[in-house]
Amino acid sequence: MVEGIDIQKLAAQAKAGDADAQYKMAAYLSGEGQKDAAIKMLRQAATAGHLDARFTLSNFMLSGHMVDRDVSHAVQVLAQAAAKDHEASMRLLSVLKAMGHGCDADWPAAVALLVTGARKGHMLALAELALLRELYGFEDDLNTALLLAAATRGNIIAAMQLVSRHLKGDGTIEAGLAKQWTMQGRQLGHPLAGNLLVRFEGATAAALPEPTELPKIPEDILSDLATAPEALARPQAKVELDRPHVETVPGLIGPSLCEHIIASSAPSLAPARVVDPNSGELRADPYRHSYNMTFWPADLDLVLHAIGARMCAAAGVAPDHGEMLSVLYYQPGMYYGPHYDCLVPGADGQNAELERSGQRPKTVLIYLNDGYEGGSTSFVRAGFAHKGGVGDAIVFQNVLADGEIDEQSLHESTPVTAGVKWIASKWIREKSYQF
Ligand SMILES: O=C(O)CCC(=O)C(=O)O
Numbered sequence: 023m024v025e026g027i028d029i030q031k032l033a034a035q036a037k038a039g040d041a042d043a044q045y046k047m048a049a050y051l052s053g054e055g056q057k058d059a060a061i062k063m064l065r066q067a068a069t070a071g072h073l074d075a076r077f078t079l080s081n082f083m084l085s086g087h088m089v090d091r092d093v094s095h096a097v098q099v100l101a102q103a104a105a106k107d108h109e110a111s112m113r114l115l116s117v118l119k120a121m122g123h124g125c126d127a128d129w130p131a132a133v134a135l136l137v138t139g140a141r142k143g144h145m146l147a148l149a150e151l152a153l154l155r156e157l158y159g160f161e162d163d164l165n166t167a168l169l170l171a172a173a174t175r176g177n178i179i180a181a182m183q184l185v186s187r188h189l190k191g192d193g194t195i196e197a198g199l200a201k202q203w204t205m206q207g208r209q210l211g212h213p214l215a216g217n218l219l220v221r222f223e224g225a226t227a228a229a230l231p232e233p234t235e236l237p238k239i240p241e242d243i244l245s246d247l248a249t250a251p252e253a254l255a256r257p258q259a260k261v262e263l264d265r266p267h268v269e270t271v272p273g274l275i276g277p278s279l280c281e282h283i284i285a286s287s288a289p290s291l292a293p294a295r296v297v298d299p300n301s302g303e304l305r306a307d308p309y310r311h312s313y314n315m316t317f318w319p320a321d322l323d324l325v326l327h328a329i330g331a332r333m334c335a336a337a338g339v340a341p342d343h344g345e346m347l348s349v350l351y352y353q354p355g356m357y358y359g360p361h362y363d364c365l366v367p368g369a370d371g372q373n374a375e376l377e378r379s380g381q382r383p384k385t386v387l388i389y390l391n392d393g394y395e396g397g398s399t400s401f402v403r404a405g406f407a408h409k410g411g412v413g414d415a416i417v418f419q420n421v422l423a424d425g426e427i428d429e430q431s432l433h434e435s436t437p438v439t440a441g442v443k444w445i446a447s448k449w450i451r452e453k454s455y456q457f
């Protein structure tokens with residue numbers, strides 16, 4: 023008996039073919055450490071058409087957790103659940119189609135899934151469609167309506183986007199609602215909410231509104247977003263330094279997209295770890311004193327994928343050459359000591375990596391916020407330091423023309439002395455990134 027669930031009864035229902043009971047039984051067995059029995063149950067539920075079971079199973083197949091890794095099978099199972107409008111499956115399938123992970127890359131199909139989700143009122147799809155349109159340069163009432171529809175359906179990321187807009191004076195929501203959403207955001211751990219509450223001191227928190235009517239999403243929305251993000255025009259880059267080769271790209275993404283990265287990464291931030299060059303294992307390293315996280319495919323959404331593709335475009339490579347998007351977060355006193363981003367041949371853990379996807383010739387960073395002191399990206403040998411504004415990118419080269427490590431690329435993040443620093447980072451590989 024666990025917390026009011028009669029396991030005997032659940033087991034009998036599962037045995038009699040009740041897919042929901044099989045799904046719950048799988049969770050119970052997994053909690054009891056009975057992995058094989060749990061997976062058997064989960065597969066039964068999935069075969070019987072249980073949508074959450076299909077989603078869970080495909081996640082396991084994607085990561086290799088609990089079952090053998092089988093990415094193309096994961097895509098097939100997800101597609102079955104997505105065809106039945108399963109929200110999480112549609113969302114993950116759209117990312118995999120955009121990435122071409124386990125299937126052929128098909129950006130228009132990925133966007134079509136997002137649009138279908140939004141039309142069905144899926145709250146994450148509503149918000150993500152608004153942000154994707156913004157990335158594509160569409161900033162209009164439809165985006166506001168999409169965010170409102172998402173926020174009033176309970177999506178705190180969308181609600182906080184509207185709060186930021188309110189603070190910039192866009193007039194969409196009243197101060198009372200902005201205060202209410204900010205309080206809710208703080209409760210739910212939205213990283214930007216805490217600091218904003220002081221801005222609403224005089225206001226009385228309003229009641230939460232009813233879900234707004236779904237906005238009408240026109241047919242041509244698909245053609246507006248048909249170009250793959252990596253093929254969008256690249257903002258002008260400026261060469262800052264020859265050695266190491268450093269370029270800056272002002273405004274690679276807008277502030278709302280920076281906020282989206284921050285909000286999406288926050289729940290998974292953990293003290294940064296480094297790869298031990300000898301063992302290949304991850305370990306804590308006092309040298310790298312920050313919080314970080316990496317978005318694996320199952321953590322991504324179409325907006326984050328598109329941002330990653332933009333970062334690759336800024337480095338002049340196809341999106342499959344980028345490692346997964348990472349986020350670093352520094353509080354006062356935190357830093358990232360001088361290091362090279364490129365892999366070190368000969369070090370045990372890194373030879374296999376070099377073999378698989380080649381060297382890391384470039385790094386792309388996006389500065390996600392401002393208002394902090396310290397925290398510049400500093401090339402310690404070259405004597406060059408840089409700190410971009412919100413949404414600005416820096417692209418630098420870690421190797422010389424002959425592929426050897428450029429010792430001038432040694433860099434650090436200097437300690438943050440006041441406020442907090444958020445940065446998105448993508449390491450670029452020589453070959454397609456295999457993970
Ligand atoms: O935070 C920074 O400015 C540097 C980050 C960095 O060096 C990296 O992500 O490799």
Ligand SMILES: [Fe+2]
Pocket residue numbers: 361362363385433
């Ligand atoms: Fe670095």
